[in-house]
Amino acid sequence: MTTLFAAVNAAIIAKACQVRLMIFDVDGVLTDGGLYYGTDGEPIKRFNALDGHGIKMLAQHGVATAIITARQSPIVLRRAKDLGISHVFQGVHDKRNAFVQLLELTSLTATECGYIGDDVIDLPILARAGFTASVANGHHAVKTRVDYITQAAGGNGAAREICDLILHAQGHYDAAIAAYLA
Numbered sequence: 001m002t003t004l005f006a007a008v009n010a011a012i013i014a015k016a017c018q019v020r021l022m023i024f025d026v027d028g029v030l031t032d033g034g035l036y037y038g039t040d041g042e043p044i045k046r047f048n049a050l051d052g053h054g055i056k057m058l059a060q061h062g063v064a065t066a067i068i069t070a071r072q073s074p075i076v077l078r079r080a081k082d083l084g085i086s087h088v089f090q091g092v093h094d095k096r097n098a099f100v101q102l103l104e105l106t107s108l109t110a111t112e113c114g115y116i117g118d119d120v121i122d123l124p125i126l127a128r129a130g131f132t133a134s135v136a137n138g139h140h141a142v143k144t145r146v147d148y149i150t151q152a153a154g155g156n157g158a159a160r161e162i163c164d165l166i167l168h169a170q171g172h173y174d175a176a177i178a179a180y181l182a
Contacts, residue, residue, distance in 0.1 A: 004164065004168060004173065005164075005165055005168045005169075008148070008165065011147075012131075012147045012148055013168075013169045014169075015114075015130055015131040015147055015169075016114065016131050016148075016165055016166045016168075016169035016170070017169040017170055018111055018112055018130050018131065019063060019112065019113065019114040019130065019131050019166050019169075019170075020062075020063060020064065020108055020112040020113070021063070021064045021065070021066060021102070021106055021108055021112060021113045021114070022055075022058055022063055022064075022065050022066075022113075022114040022115075022116075022162070022163070022166060023065070023066045023067070023068055023099070023102070023113060023114065023115045023116075023125065023129070024055075024065065024066070024067050024068075024115075024116055024159055025067075025068065025069055025115075025116065025117040025118060025119075025122055026045070026067060026069040026071065026076055027045075027069065027070075027071055027118075028117075028118035028119060028135065028137075028138070028154040028155070029116050029117060029118050029135055029154045029155070029158060029159060030047055030048070030051055030067075030079070030154075030155065030159055031045045031046055031047060031154065031155040032046060032153065032154055032155030032156065033118065033137075033154050033155065034046075043071075043073055043075070044075075045073065045075050045076070045079075046155060047079055047155070048155055048156060048157055048159070048160070050157045050160040051155075051157060051158070051159035051160045051163075052079075052082070052083050053160070054159060054160035054161075054162075054163030054164060055083045055084075055085065055159065055163060056083060056084065057163060057167060057176050058163050058166060058167065059084050060176070061167060061170065061172040061176060063166060063170075064086070064087075064106065065083070065084075065085045065087075066085060066086075066087035066088070066089070066102055067080055067085055067087070067088045067089065067090075068089045068092055068095055068098045068099065068102070068115075068125065069089070069090055069091075069092065070091070070092055070093055070095075070121055071090065071091070072090040072091035073090070076088065076090055077090075087102055087105065087106070089101070089102070093121070094124075095121060095122060095124050095125050096124035096125065096128070099113075099115075099124070099125045099128060099129070109130075110128045110129055110130055111130035112130060113129045113130055113131075114129055114130065114131035114132070114133070114162070114166065115129040115131075115132055115133070116132070116133040116134065116135070116150075116158070116159065116162050117132075117134060117138070117142060118134055118135050118137070118138035118139060118142060118154050119138070119139050119142060120139055120141055120142065122134075122142060123141070123142065123145065126142065126145055126146055127145070131147055131148075131166075132145070132146040132147045132148070133146050133147060133148040133149065133150060133162050134146045134148075134149050134150070135149070135150050135152070135153055135154035135158040136149060136150050136151055136152060136153045136154075136158065137153040137154055138154070148162070148165065150162065
């Protein structure tokens with residue numbers, strides 16, 4: 001088995017092992033958090049391919065994924081479709097309510113859910129989810145209240161790091177990588 005996450009606390013690994021649904025914030029987690037606008041005022045988002053492949057690998061190993069984000073953008077729906085993310089909540093300013101709705105839709109418990117966020121708007125879910133994370137460049141009030149802080153910054157492999165951690169905790173990481181070595 002890989003030693004990739006050997007230094008991670010056993011309690012964190014145990015929490016990640018329980019994740020059946022991993023929920024991602026978008027701005028600052030799946031993107032770098034920058035707000036980019038085209039000449040016509042259209043918002044532009046930059047996503048990381050490593051993050052995307054990690055999300056796909058989670059799905060291949062039985063972990064569902066979702067997005068809960070405060071902003072609304074058609075590009076988020078496009079990215080979610082590309083990655084096979086079926087539950088997308090956009091324009092959500094009450095993330096706790098969206099989380100409760102997601103639990104009802106999936107028939108999962110909060111303990112079976114993971115969430116990664118970067119700012120104080122994410123705290124209502126971070127206070128409830130079974131496994132919680134923030135990005136390296138997340139707000140200090142968030143980073144002091146999560147199970148795991150990524151080494152990578154948001155939009156730069158942080159989501160992939162979380163995906164790899166979950167795969168490792170659930171005993172699928174080595175097999176997921178081996179599939180590419182055959």
